[in-house]
Amino acid sequence: MKALFTLAAMPLLTAAASGDPVEAVSERELRAGVERLVGFGTRHTLSSQTDARRGIGAARRWAEARFRRISKDCRGCLQIALPEKMVSGDRIPAPVRLVDVVAIQRGTERPGEVVIIQGHIDSRASGAMDAESDAPGANDNASGTAAVIEAARVLSKQRYPSTIVYAVLSGEEQGLYGGALLAEWVKAQGWTVKAVLNNDIIGGSRGSDGKVDDATVRVFSEGPRADATPEITANQRRRGGENDSPSRNLSRFVDVLADRAKVGLDVRQIWRTDRFGRGGDHLPMLAAGIPAIRLSVGIEDYDHQHQDLRTENGRKYGDTIDEMDFAYLARVTRLNVAALDHLARAPMPPASTVEGAVKPDTTLAWTAVPGAAKYIVRWRETDANQWRHAVELPGTATGHVLTGVRVDDWVFGVSSVSGEGVESPVASAVPGGAFAPINP
Incomplete structure (x- = not known):
C-alpha cells in the first residue's frame, strides 16, 4: 500500500481557472440585481404574468433578458430554455402557467455531466395567497436569484469540461413547484447531475433578535436519501451509510472548499435536509435522486421574510432591501462560484x-x-x-x-x-x- x-x-x-471568476464577483452587480427585482413590487406566483412593470411575469422576463445579455457578451455561450407547465394545488386554487428561466453553459468535453446553481424568483407577503400586496422579497429570494445571475456573468467567461446550468425558479412559495418542474426537465434531458446548489435567503446577516452573524453560511444536506428503496434502507442499517448520502458528501466538499478558497466565510454544516419544519427547491431534486444542498444565511430574520410591509409598536416588518448585507451576499456568491468552477472541472x-x-x-x-x-x-x-x-x-x-x-x-x-x-x-x-x- x-x-x-x-x-x-x-x-x-486547485486554483480557479485563469481570470479568477471568484475574484470577479461584484457586490455592485448583486445590489443592482436585487434592486431591480424588488422594483417589480410583487413576484408572487399568482400575480400578473402580462404586466410590463409589476408581477412575476415582468420579473421572469427580466431574468431571461439578463441571461441573454450575458450570452451576447460571451458570444452566444449560453443556451436559454424556458421549461413550463400548468400547475395547481393547495396554494394555487386555479391552474396557473409556471415557467422556470434556465441558462445552459455547455461543457466542452463531457456536456452530459452537469452542475446546477438555482434560486427561486417568486416572493410573498404574510398571506400565502396574497398576490396583490407589495412583496419585495429582497432576501427571500432576490438574493438567491441575483447570485445565480452573477454566477452566470462571471463563469460564462470561462470554459469547462462539464456543463453548468443556471436556473431561476418560480412557484417555490406556493409549494416548490419550480424545483419540481426543473427536476422533471433535467431528467428529460438525460443529464448526469453532479450537484445542485440551491440558494435561498443568502443576503442577510442580522437575526430578528438583533444577533449578527456575517462570518458563516449554513449548508443543509440530507442524511438518508429521499429516493432510498426499502432494500437500500435495510442495507444501511446493517452496513452504515445514513450519514454518507451524496448530498452529505457535497456538504463536506463545500465546507473544505470554503476554507481553501478563502472566500471569507466559514461553512456550518447542518445535518438536516432543510430548516426545521420548512423546505426549499432542493427537495424535489433530492426526491429525484439528484445530489443537492441548500445554502442559506447563518442567522435568519423572521421579521423580514413572509411579512406584510408595516410597522407595529415601532418595529418594522417586511423583506426590504435596507435589511440586506450586500458584502455578505457577495461572499456567499463567491463560495457558489468557487464550487461551480471546481465541480465543472472535476470528473x-x-x-x-x-x-x-x-x-x-x-x-x-x-x-x-x-x-x-x-x-x-x-x-x-x-x-x-x-x-x-x-x-x-x-x-x-x-x-x-x-x-x-x-x-x-x-x-x-x-x-x-x-x-x-x-x-x-x-x-x-x-x-x-x-x-x-x-x-x-
Whole structure:
C-alpha cells in the first residue's frame, strides 16, 4: 500500500481557472440585481404574468433578458430554455402557467455531466395567497436569484469540461413547484447531475433578535436519501451509510472548499435536509435522486421574510432591501462560484463498493469515470465528519486493498481527479452512496 496522507496534506483544491471568476464577483452587480427585482413590487406566483412593470411575469422576463445579455457578451455561450407547465394545488386554487428561466453553459468535453446553481424568483407577503400586496422579497429570494445571475456573468467567461446550468425558479412559495418542474426537465434531458446548489435567503446577516452573524453560511444536506428503496434502507442499517448520502458528501466538499478558497466565510454544516419544519427547491431534486444542498444565511430574520410591509409598536416588518448585507451576499456568491468552477472541472465521483468482513484488510472497487487521471481512496472514523486518511492511485486503477485496515472501524469512499489536479467530491462506499439516482 502507498503511503497514507491526512486530509490537510492532500491537494483537494486547485486554483480557479485563469481570470479568477471568484475574484470577479461584484457586490455592485448583486445590489443592482436585487434592486431591480424588488422594483417589480410583487413576484408572487399568482400575480400578473402580462404586466410590463409589476408581477412575476415582468420579473421572469427580466431574468431571461439578463441571461441573454450575458450570452451576447460571451458570444452566444449560453443556451436559454424556458421549461413550463400548468400547475395547481393547495396554494394555487386555479391552474396557473409556471415557467422556470434556465441558462445552459455547455461543457466542452463531457456536456452530459452537469452542475446546477438555482434560486427561486417568486416572493410573498404574510398571506400565502396574497398576490396583490407589495412583496419585495429582497432576501427571500432576490438574493438567491441575483447570485445565480452573477454566477452566470462571471463563469460564462470561462470554459469547462462539464456543463453548468443556471436556473431561476418560480412557484417555490406556493409549494416548490419550480424545483419540481426543473427536476422533471433535467431528467428529460438525460443529464448526469453532479450537484445542485440551491440558494435561498443568502443576503442577510442580522437575526430578528438583533444577533449578527456575517462570518458563516449554513449548508443543509440530507442524511438518508429521499429516493432510498426499502432494500437500500435495510442495507444501511446493517452496513452504515445514513450519514454518507451524496448530498452529505457535497456538504463536506463545500465546507473544505470554503476554507481553501478563502472566500471569507466559514461553512456550518447542518445535518438536516432543510430548516426545521420548512423546505426549499432542493427537495424535489433530492426526491429525484439528484445530489443537492441548500445554502442559506447563518442567522435568519423572521421579521423580514413572509411579512406584510408595516410597522407595529415601532418595529418594522417586511423583506426590504435596507435589511440586506450586500458584502455578505457577495461572499456567499463567491463560495457558489468557487464550487461551480471546481465541480465543472472535476470528473464525476466514482461509484464504489467495499468488502472486508471477518478480514484484517479492506478491499474497495469502483467504476472508472471519464476524465479521471487518478483516484483517491479516502476513509475516516465512523464518528468523524471529514475524511482523514487517503491514498492516491493511477487512473487505470479500479480497485485497491488497504492492508491492515479493518472495515468495521471506518467509512470509506473514492474520489476522482482530473488531469489538471481537480478532485471531485467523495462518493462513499455505502449503500446509496453513488452520485446517481437509485431508480433512474
